[in-house]
Amino acid sequence: MKMHKRIxxxxxxxxxxxxxxxxxxxxxxxxxxxxxxxxQGGEPSSETPPASASDKTLRIFAWNExxxxxxxxxxxxxxxxxxxxxxxxxxxxxxNNAYQNKLDAELRNQDSSDNKIDIFLIEADYAxxxxxxxxxxxxxxxxxxxxxxxxxxxxxxxxxVTNTSGKLKGVTWQATPGLFAxxxxxxKDVLGTDDPAEVQKYLSDWDKFNEIAVKxxxxxxxxxxxxDDSYRTFANNISAPWVDxxxxxxxxENMFRWVDQTKDYTDKGYNNKTALWAPEWGADQGPEGxxxxxxxxxxxxxxxxxxxxxxxxxxxxxxxEVGNGIYGDYAVCEGPESYYWGxxxxxxxxxxxxxxxxxxxxxxxxxxxxxxxxxxxxxxxxTNNQAAMTEIANSDYQSAFLGGQNxxxxxxxxxxxxxxxxxxxxxxxxxxxxxKSFKDYFDGNVSREEAxxxxxxxxxxxxxNLKKPA
Amino acid sequence: MDEKGSPRKKSRSISYGKWGYLFIAPFxxxxxxxxxxxxxxxxxxxxxxxxMVGLDLIGPTFVGLENYYSLFTxxxxxxxxxxxxxIWILGFVPQLLVSLLxxxxxxxxxxxxxxxxFFKTVIYMPNLxxxxxxxxxxxxxFADAGPVNSVLMSMGMESPYRFLANIGSTRxxxxxxxxxxxxxxxxxxxxxxxxxxxxxxxxAAQIDGASSPQIFRQVTLPLIKPILIYVMITSLIGGxxxxxxxxxxxxxxxxPNRTSMTLVMYLNKHLFSExxxxxxxxxxxxxxxxxxxxxxxxYSFTGKMQRGGNKA
Numbered sequence: 070m071k072m073h074k075r076i077x078x079x080x081x082x083x084x085x086x087x088x089x090x091x092x093x094x095x096x097x098x099x100x101x102x103x104x105x106x107x108x109q110g111g112e113p114s115s116e117t118p119p120a121s122a123s124d125k126t127l128r129i130f131a132w133n134e135x136x137x138x139x140x141x142x143x144x145x146x147x148x149x150x151x152x153x154x155x156x157x158x159x160x161x162x163x164x165n166n167a168y169q170n171k172l173d174a175e176l177r178n179q180d181s182s183d184n185k186i187d188i189f190l191i192e193a194d195y196a197x198x199x200x201x202x203x204x205x206x207x208x209x210x211x212x213x214x215x216x217x218x219x220x221x222x223x224x225x226x227x228x229x230v231t232n233t234s235g236k237l238k239g240v241t242w243q244a245t246p247g248l249f250a251x252x253x254x255x256x257k258d259v260l261g262t263d264d265p266a267e268v269q270k271y272l273s274d275w276d277k278f279n280e281i282a283v284k285x286x287x288x289x290x291x292x293x294x295x296x297d298d299s300y301r302t303f304a305n306n307i308s309a310p311w312v313d314x315x316x317x318x319x320x321x322e323n324m325f326r327w328v329d330q331t332k333d334y335t336d337k338g339y340n341n342k343t344a345l346w347a348p349e350w351g352a353d354q355g356p357e358g359x360x361x362x363x364x365x366x367x368x369x370x371x372x373x374x375x376x377x378x379x380x381x382x383x384x385x386x387x388x389x390e391v392g393n394g395i396y397g398d399y400a401v402c403e404g405p406e407s408y409y410w411g412x413x414x415x416x417x418x419x420x421x422x423x424x425x426x427x428x429x430x431x432x433x434x435x436x437x438x439x440x441x442x443x444x445x446x447x448x449x450x451x452t453n454n455q456a457a458m459t460e461i462a463n464s465d466y467q468s469a470f471l472g473g474q475n476x477x478x479x480x481x482x483x484x485x486x487x488x489x490x491x492x493x494x495x496x497x498x499x500x501x502x503x504x505k506s507f508k509d510y511f512d513g514n515v516s517r518e519e520a521x522x523x524x525x526x527x528x529x530x531x532x533x534n535l536k537k538p539a
Numbered sequence: 540m541d542e543k544g545s546p547r548k549k550s551r552s553i554s555y556g557k558w559g560y561l562f563i564a565p566f567x568x569x570x571x572x573x574x575x576x577x578x579x580x581x582x583x584x585x586x587x588x589x590x591m592v593g594l595d596l597i598g599p600t601f602v603g604l605e606n607y608y609s610l611f612t613x614x615x616x617x618x619x620x621x622x623x624x625x626i627w628i629l630g631f632v633p634q635l636l637v638s639l640l641x642x643x644x645x646x647x648x649x650x651x652x653x654x655x656x657f658f659k660t661v662i663y664m665p666n667l668x669x670x671x672x673x674x675x676x677x678x679x680x681f682a683d684a685g686p687v688n689s690v691l692m693s694m695g696m697e698s699p700y701r702f703l704a705n706i707g708s709t710r711x712x713x714x715x716x717x718x719x720x721x722x723x724x725x726x727x728x729x730x731x732x733x734x735x736x737x738x739x740x741x742x743a744a745q746i747d748g749a750s751s752p753q754i755f756r757q758v759t760l761p762l763i764k765p766i767l768i769y770v771m772i773t774s775l776i777g778g779x780x781x782x783x784x785x786x787x788x789x790x791x792x793x794x795p796n797r798t799s800m801t802l803v804m805y806l807n808k809h810l811f812s813e814x815x816x817x818x819x820x821x822x823x824x825x826x827x828x829x830x831x832x833x834x835x836x837x838y839s840f841t842g843k844m845q846r847g848g849n850k851a
Contacts, residue, residue, distance in 0.1 A: 173771075202593070343683070348684065352684065508794065508795075509795045517794070519796065526614070529613075529806075530614075533812055533814050538807070
């Protein structure tokens with residue numbers, strides 16, 4: 070008996086130990102701030118570069134591996150990285166502001182640091198925060214890009230990172246106009262056509278969009294998946310920034326149009342009550358989904374939507390081809406309103422000791438037409454070069470995932486409509502809290518007024534300098 | 540040993556006292572560095588306005604008690620306080636009852652439970668899981684399209700029950716997790732207390748014809764009172780500090796409508812803007828609440844026990 074107990078105890082302890090160790094292992098791998106070894110045979114990135122050799126180390130801050138793969142494929146691979154330079158990646162996930170907190174702390178210590186940041190990446194939602202400070206360098210005056218280098222980039226991608234005194238503080242390799250991605254099979258069933266031009270006629274403004282939602286519901290489909298799906302289309306079309314000159318929060322009328330539409334859809338069952346990035350939301354985009362469409366921008370279509378549409382995921386050996394899940398069943402159209410979503414900008418950090426190299430990176434990855442075109446052809450991403458994109462748009466380029474549609478053409482048409490004039494440094498916090506607070510309203514737990522109150526409370530917690538409108 | 544020894548003897552005696560001080564010094568040093576200094580600086584910081592707006596630091600400006608004032612007038616401090624207590628009580632009451640029952644069973648000599656070592660291990664195991672992982676697990680299990688809803692739907696429910704969109708079920712889930720995580724720990728503590736009771740007292744009670752419930756109420760309960768107080772105070776402090784379980788389960792929002800936002804989650808909200816002034820004020824109030832409640836619990840129990848102890 071005693072022996073059994075011992076064996077049992079030993080077994081349990083070892084089981085727990087194994088579980089603990091394996092759990093830690095799998096947790097740490099994706100989060101580790103260490104660079105993935107470059108598989109492209111480029112310069113091996115070093116984890117602990119000698120502190121004194123800061124000028125021989127290109128230190129890059131990012132929140133995911135997207136830029137890393139662009140950098141490896143289109144900068145290191147063509148041999149543009151000098152042999153004596155090491156690349157150090159500091160990758161911190163975005164969740165709960167972790168990336169910005171780490172970046173902020175290091176930027177503030179940049180002057181005294183032996184290991185200076187050379188490049189950091191920023192997103193549209195908080196670009197203004199970094200653009201308005203001296204921590205980011207002027208791309209033209211300090212880094213040395215010329216107007217000729219930048220002429221083919223979309224105006225809006227520059228406006229968003231231009232500070233109040235007119236200085237350009239960053240550049241990006243992608244433009245992110247948004248479209249409405251819909252299921253061809255459902256369109257055929259309900260609307261009688263799956264042709265993007267025809268479908269667009271049914272969705273060309275919000276009134277028509279709402280009418281189609283009724284039709285979808287009648288046939289057992291849902292127009293949208295969750296509460297936040299149409300958020301960006303409304304939020305990008307506000308008439309003034311979220312915060313006015315006196316630090317007073319200003320909720321635009323257009324935001325209430327989103328609230329009212331979503332509440333209406335929720336109560337009538339036109340959406341599936343999911344939240345952005347939730348597993349249910351992802352499932353709605355897959356073979357089992359009954360949802361007509363999703364608002365998605367460039368990156369969302371070829372990375373997120375494609376991945377979710379497969380019955381056998383890529384990680385489990387599934388192939389991205391027709392026959393796997395609903396690959397090929399999606400198509401894109403302009404939708405009721407133009408908008409953008411996301412995007413990553415490259416900034417040069419103040420105090421960087423590798424300015425020449427940073428300029429090379431910016432030139433190659435954001436201005437070089439040949440590189441930009443190749444990125445689009447390889448990844449279906451939409452890149453920030455109007456000449457290259459027009460060329461692909463006018464070619465016979467086809468996306469197999471979108472049933473043979475040339476979506477680059479559609480993006481090329483949508484990109485000039487992007488308006489980022491009302492962006493503020495509070496956008497990320499505002500978006501998060503607005504979506505969270507009104508989720509309670511959609512769920513039926515609070516009234517619209519209470520949800521708005523909760524929004525003010527949460528935002529002032531985040532930004533203590535802001536004030537509630539009187 | 541003898542203090543009044545002869546002068547000669549005294550000079551030769553070795554003072555072991557200094558070794559004692561040397562050995563306890565690390566603790567006091569650690570306490571000073573990691574507890575006392577932060578505690579004082581928290582108090583100090585709570586009188587300042589200091590936060591980040593983007594990359595710009597606002598302050599620090601001395602504002603006196605303004606942080607405390609705005610905490611009680613602007614924030615919903617009392618709401619978060621009552622949330623914390625409701626969730627704590629929801630979890631603590633069943634925890635104490637179940638633990639008492641289990642402890643009584645495991646220590647009952649007449650029941651002769653088989654494999655009690657196995658059960659003790661099993662009930663303790665949830666405590667070994669990281670609270671965050673446990674919370675993630677519940678988040679997945681009780682999701683709208685999670686396994687619990689699949690079971691409910693297969694049993695004939697029309698639409699999934701949205702656990703995390705309803706106040707009662709969200710609070711209930713947090714309480715359930717706290718219960719599951721801590722009842723094993725409490726059981727072990729109570730068992731130790733019960734096993735420390737002189738068995739002759741139980742025998743005497745049996746010979747006098749007392750029934751099992753009578754023995755439990757009249758003998759066991761009064762004698763494990765010190766441990767009950769300990770359990771009560773530690774659980775109370777743990778309850779006031781409740782953070783990781785609701786934070787992960789509700790994604791840091793305390794939804795729905797901030798009804799499951801605990802005080803420490805509220806404190807955490809101020810970290811976003813490095814608002815050390817407000818954060819300090821919340822911490823100081825938390826400290827005071829914990830101290831006052833602990834004292835109340837302690838004196839209300841020990842007062843009675845002291846009298847009982849004197850009689851015995």
